[in-house]
Amino acid sequence: MKIGIVGIGHGKFGNRSDATVQELAFEPFKQAIEDTENLRRKDINALIVGSVPEYHMQRSLPGVVAEYVGMNPKSTWLTEAACASGSAAIRTAYMAIKSGMHDIVAVIGVQKMRELSTQEILALMGRVGDVQWESIFGTTFPGYYALYANRHMYQFGTTKEQIAQVAVKNHYYGSLNPNAYFQKEVTMEKILGSDDVAYPLKVFDCCANADGAACILMTNEKLAKKFTDTPIWFEGLGSASAQMSVLRRPNLVEIPSAVEAAKQAYAQVGVKPSDIQVAEVHDCFTIAEIMAYEDLGFCSKGKGGKFIEEKQSYIGGKSPVNVDGGLKAKGHPVGATGVSMTIEIVKQLRGDAGKRQVTGAEIGLTHNVGGIGQYTFVHILRR
Amino acid sequence: MKIGIVGIGHGKFGNRSDATVQELAFEPFKQAIEDTENLRRKDINALIVGSVPEYHMQRSLPGVVAEYVGMNPKSTWLTEAACASGSAAIRTAYMAIKSGMHDIVAVIGVQKMRELSTQEILALMGRVGDVQWESIFGTTFPGYYALYANRHMYQFGTTKEQIAQVAVKNHYYGSLNPNAYFQKEVTMEKILGSDDVAYPLKVFDCCANADGAACILMTNEKLAKKFTDTPIWFEGLGSASAQMSVLRRPNLVEIPSAVEAAKQAYAQVGVKPSDIQVAEVHDCFTIAEIMAYEDLGFCSKGKGGKFIEEKQSYIGGKSPVNVDGGLKAKGHPVGATGVSMTIEIVKQLRGDAGKRQVTGAEIGLTHNVGGIGQYTFVHILRR
Numbered sequence: 100m101k102i103g104i105v106g107i108g109h110g111k112f113g114n115r116s117d118a119t120v121q122e123l124a125f126e127p128f129k130q131a132i133e134d135t136e137n138l139r140r141k142d143i144n145a146l147i148v149g150s151v152p153e154y155h156m157q158r159s160l161p162g163v164v165a166e167y168v169g170m171n172p173k174s175t176w177l178t179e180a181a182c183a184s185g186s187a188a189i190r191t192a193y194m195a196i197k198s199g200m201h202d203i204v205a206v207i208g209v210q211k212m213r214e215l216s217t218q219e220i221l222a223l224m225g226r227v228g229d230v231q232w233e234s235i236f237g238t239t240f241p242g243y244y245a246l247y248a249n250r251h252m253y254q255f256g257t258t259k260e261q262i263a264q265v266a267v268k269n270h271y272y273g274s275l276n277p278n279a280y281f282q283k284e285v286t287m288e289k290i291l292g293s294d295d296v297a298y299p300l301k302v303f304d305c306c307a308n309a310d311g312a313a314c315i316l317m318t319n320e321k322l323a324k325k326f327t328d329t330p331i332w333f334e335g336l337g338s339a340s341a342q343m344s345v346l347r348r349p350n351l352v353e354i355p356s357a358v359e360a361a362k363q364a365y366a367q368v369g370v371k372p373s374d375i376q377v378a379e380v381h382d383c384f385t386i387a388e389i390m391a392y393e394d395l396g397f398c399s400k401g402k403g404g405k406f407i408e409e410k411q412s413y414i415g416g417k418s419p420v421n422v423d424g425g426l427k428a429k430g431h432p433v434g435a436t437g438v439s440m441t442i443e444i445v446k447q448l449r450g451d452a453g454k455r456q457v458t459g460a461e462i463g464l465t466h467n468v469g470g471i472g473q474y475t476f477v478h479i480l481r482r
Numbered sequence: 483m484k485i486g487i488v489g490i491g492h493g494k495f496g497n498r499s500d501a502t503v504q505e506l507a508f509e510p511f512k513q514a515i516e517d518t519e520n521l522r523r524k525d526i527n528a529l530i531v532g533s534v535p536e537y538h539m540q541r542s543l544p545g546v547v548a549e550y551v552g553m554n555p556k557s558t559w560l561t562e563a564a565c566a567s568g569s570a571a572i573r574t575a576y577m578a579i580k581s582g583m584h585d586i587v588a589v590i591g592v593q594k595m596r597e598l599s600t601q602e603i604l605a606l607m608g609r610v611g612d613v614q615w616e617s618i619f620g621t622t623f624p625g626y627y628a629l630y631a632n633r634h635m636y637q638f639g640t641t642k643e644q645i646a647q648v649a650v651k652n653h654y655y656g657s658l659n660p661n662a663y664f665q666k667e668v669t670m671e672k673i674l675g676s677d678d679v680a681y682p683l684k685v686f687d688c689c690a691n692a693d694g695a696a697c698i699l700m701t702n703e704k705l706a707k708k709f710t711d712t713p714i715w716f717e718g719l720g721s722a723s724a725q726m727s728v729l730r731r732p733n734l735v736e737i738p739s740a741v742e743a744a745k746q747a748y749a750q751v752g753v754k755p756s757d758i759q760v761a762e763v764h765d766c767f768t769i770a771e772i773m774a775y776e777d778l779g780f781c782s783k784g785k786g787g788k789f790i791e792e793k794q795s796y797i798g799g800k801s802p803v804n805v806d807g808g809l810k811a812k813g814h815p816v817g818a819t820g821v822s823m824t825i826e827i828v829k830q831l832r833g834d835a836g837k838r839q840v841t842g843a844e845i846g847l848t849h850n851v852g853g854i855g856q857y858t859f860v861h862i863l864r865r
Binding site for chain 2: 156161174181183198223336340
């Protein structure tokens with residue numbers, strides 16, 4: 100029995116001091132219901148919330164969200180896998196439907212990051228690294244990804260310009276996405292001239308903390324046609340973990356959980372990387388997108404810099420990636436990100452992506468990394 | 483296809499400053515594997531961690547736990563439903579196996595509460611109530627449950643002595659449980675003479691914050707017999723939500739999510755409350771256990787005080803409840819609690835509960851409440 104998506108909703112990402120966290124969640128939930136044909140709120144059997152709880156004044160979000168969106172007394176709980184919390188929620192919803200426990204499940208990814216200062220978030224996020232051996236000594240997320248970038252440059256000759264090209268591309272596509280935090284293009288000069296964060300990463304190599312929410316409605320093959328003419332199906336769902344501590348990773352130029360999760364998903368669907376027509380990958384930092392090209396097999400290990408330099412990840416290239424702007428331009432409300440990625444793939448496979456449409460896309464992929472690679476979820480979707 | 487438990491492990495609850503959170507998790511994980519016949523770690527396909535993330539210095543626990551217990555690169559993520567996080571993890575694992583996504587899943591409930599002071603935890607827990615309308619004005623968990631207690635006393639004539647009798651019972655059974663935080667009996671006089679926390683609740687009406695971890699290994703009917711002669715089956719799994727804000731609840735003398743979740747579980751199994759031979763209920767405060775008798779249908783609404791006064795929830799009574807000491811005597815490491823409840827039922831149904839065995843128990847129930855009733859999970863297990 101196939102499981103698919105019959106409704107999508109995506110709020111504006113960015114500074115959302117206009118809304119409480121439950122109001123933020125309601126916006127895409129309502130859109131997703133309106134996106135279906137005749138699916139009513141009472142048809143939904145369960146609500147899975149993807150979020151990292153600790154960034155909000157309000158804790159235990161499913162309680163407040165379920166009440167606010169009118170889902171009581173239906174089943175609800177939260178999933179957390181750091182920045183991949185939204186994809187963990189999708190995987191949970193998939194299992195809920197596949198198991199026959201629930202027929203129709205709403206997934207809401209939601210995060211209001213901006214209740215805290217950047218410094219507070221940086222400190223809290225650092226604690227998603229290994230506290231006992233690493234973050235206690237001052238490691239931060241930009242620091243971890245700078246380690247990856249330095250090693251990639253050293254080992255493969257990747258250049259700062261190649262890395263910065265990811266930001267050029269994603270800000271270009273972000274300029275076409277009305278839900279993105281940043282909707283204007285950025286030049287190579289501006290990126291390379293921006294302030295250092297952690298060498299070689301500069302301000303424009305880092306995604307921004309953002310508020311935001313996104314929602315998908317999922318159901319089984321039997322019911323899907325009732326609610327939409329264009330269900331988009333989950334065909335492969337890979338999920339893997341890697342060492343918490345980067346000290347114990349086999350190397351610093353790949354995310355082992357991403358390699359493993361991609362392998363699982365490709366095998367389940369029986370496709371190869373070159374069959375993927377459009378992909379959303381976890382570009383929390385520019386170097387992360389380059390590693391993703393390689394970990395997903397869009398190019399071989401070490402060739403990611405060349406891949407973006409040749410514009411192979413642009414529309415028209417071998418593997419269009421993050422053509423909605425990615426985390427880089429959309430912003431990264433952590434719990435919402437995996438759901439947002441999925442929504443872009445749904446739009447692409449429906450042929451509804453407007454100016455950023457990849458012509459004729461029938462198969463797409465999401466790659467959502469939690470923490471500094473402790474978790475990766477890779478989902479393959481098909482029209 | 484039935485889903486059951488083939489291995490259990492339960493650490494000592496209490497002050498566990500001897501262990502990091504990952505060491506705490508490893509202890510019952512190892513025990514659970516040793517509890518099976520020949521199940522090896524590499525047979526386990528996924529690890530679901532039930533925990534409330536924000537009480538630890540270390541965030542995103544599945545990362546550090548999966549690495550420490552040796553589960554990389556297997557799939558892992560966290561579930562949170564406040565104090566019912568452990569039961570949300572069990573429900574997730576059940577769906578994972580039932581859906582065919584994973585064959586053998588480890589569930590670890592783990593919480594190290596004592597890294598924070600009681601005041602810090604009280605403040606953080608208050609934020610599991612509605613922040614916008616309630617906790618901002620100073621509501622705390624003891625305060626919420628005191629509201630329930632006052633209303634119960636007013637409406638049904640429930641007495642302080644009846645409420646305190648819950649603590650007498652649970653500390654008596656706790657004295658028989660080597661994993662309990664508190665292993666000695668407490669007299670009615672001592673309870674009624676203890677300091678006020680929130681009228682009418684006194685110190686001995688409140689469960690204690692504790693460190694602790696518990697683990698179960700779950701699999702399907704086809705594989706279970708390979709690993710144990712006495713699998714214990716999940717037969718009913720109810721899950722429901724209620725208003726975040728108690729202001730919007732229909733009344734203050736029941737937990738609506740508990741009533742609904744119990745109804746679901748009974749209907750799935752086709753049993754009635756009087757068929758349940760042993761139950762573990764969420765006695766975060768003594769009054770909560772009295773409401774649980776009623777919400778689960780062990781007695782009618784308003785008769786809970788009389789039920790405990792007549793010792794109907796003792797072994798030998800109509801519905802033995804919390805014969806392992808409950809949260810009251812075991813302590814309440816929030817993520818671990820739902821898993822700990824399940825383990826006691828497994829021991830009872832296996833006939834392995836020693837001095838606290840309910841003779842001939844074949845069907846048992848767990849009732850795990852999250853927050854102040856925003857979530858309840860009710861599971862019915864059978865030998």
